[in-house]
Amino acid sequence: MNKIGNFREGNEDRLPVPVYGNSPTYQMALKQLESVAECAGVDAGIINRLAIPKRAIVVSIPIRMDDGSLQVFSGYRVQHSLTSGPSKGGLRYHPSVDLGEVAALSMWMSWKCGIMNLPFGGGKGGIACDPELLSLGEKERLTRRFTEEILCVIGPRMDVMAPDLGTDEQTMAWIMDTYSMKVGYACPEIVTGKPVEIGGCLGRREATGRGVTFCILEALKELAIAPQDSTAIVQGFGNVGSVTCLELVKKGMRVVGVGDRHGSLYNPQGIDVVALQQHIAGGKPLVSFPGGKPIDNSELLTMPCTVLVPAALERVITAKNATELKCKILAEAANGPTTPEADPILLAKNIFIIPDILCNAGGVTVSYFEWVQDIQQFLWSEEQVNQKLQELMLKAYARVRETAREKKITMRMAALTLGVQKVAREKIHRGLYP
Ligand code: NAD
DSSP states (O other), rough: OOOOOOOOOTTTTOOOEEEOOOOOOHHHHHHHHHHHHHHHHHOOHHHHHSSSSSEEEEEEEEEETSSEEEEEEEEEEEEEEOSSSEEEEEEEETTTHHHHHHHHHHHHHHHHHTTTOOEEEEEEOOOOGGGGGHHHHHHHHHHHHHHTTTTTBBTTEEEEEEEEOOHHHHHHHHHHHHHHHHHTTOOOGGBSSSSGGGTTTHHHHHHHHHHHHHHHHHHHHHTTTGGGGGGGEEESSHHHHHHHHHHHTTTTEEEEEEEETTTTEOOOOOHHHHHHHHHTTTTTOOOGOSSSSSEHHHHHTTSSSSSSOOOOOOOOOOOTTGGGGGSSEOOOOOOBBBOOOTOOOOOOOOEEEHHHHHHTHHHHHHHHHHHHHHHTTTTHHHHHHHHHHHHHHHHHHHHHHHHHHHHHHHHHHHHHHHHHHHHHHHHHHHHHHH
């Protein structure tokens, strides 16, 4: 296996560990890169370049809280690659956010844009905070101040943010407004995933969940299982999780389990996900929904189902619980939900994995459509957006599947191979600077 140079543990004679080196999520991304290096046939020097993001910025964000006190938050933006266009990726609000996590997520964004052939490099950002404990006004002040602090590295041709865990259309609207006030004109192309009224794209909010559903239907087809005969369990009922549930039900599947940060529900007859969504929109907790039996969050992932969809956090499927999984398909809607140690266990159990960088690529794909529309000031219909999304997702799925078959490798290795090769080719064409 190709050892990535300079900063692996136990290599004290090499260069010092960069600041993100100790994060388990960054270590996981490096491990994946190491394991794919040989199979992708990419030069070791290029692999070393891909292992370290192009640049990262850490900012302190002091804001006035509603009670008059002052709190200082830490914010991060990492641009993994700027070789083929602006860096592109979400902004995450979560207590676990740190520089290493954001660096790993930015790396995965690069591979994802590579698989989808989008003219972007990977980027990611985040603020270490608990959005559930912040008022709307506090979130607005946090977002606007963060945007001010990173103004020097963002721009429609430099770095374009989008919603991720804990952020939404409103967050993007505040960023768009803060940036537009600086440049002196409305600049919708600075972010994607914003409200439609200020340049957002029809279908963007649903895009990730729709893309996940297209991939699941392809996998079911291959395993000769009819959607009507299959069940799904979805961890996370936010943007990606809830839309995936709704889309799967539309295709005839039964969602038998769902969960969020505070608890999980199980109902072998199927959960009425439309009613659940209304229940949550009414301000009630997911676990208080009467249409299912409350179960432990850890139990949710190991209940029997045809398709398991982690749509919340990374590293939730580990060597510890992988042996307990009882699904046929693992559709990775979240980024990095499966650790490298869990992968061989799942392989031995014959679980078909749709890897994250393919499975959730619908989001960045429609973000690309949004960016193009904003730049051209020419709007597409929702039908056009959905059709084009389906076309690109199915083509990408087929490319990954074909590579896996040809090279006799797993779907994850195939997806990583295509993504890493694309970014490597960009670097080779342009040279050492970008
Ligand atoms: P979100 O904030 O809208 O929803 C997150 C959901 O996960 C919430 O229901 C939350 O309660 C739940 N959750 C949080 N911690 C949990 C825990 N410990 N156990 C169980 N559930 C937990 O976020 P989202 O935008 O839906 O993103 C979810 C995942 O999908 C993330 O990994 C994100 O990076 C990835 N993703 C999102 C997009 C997008 O377009 N939003 C695109 C690609 C990938």
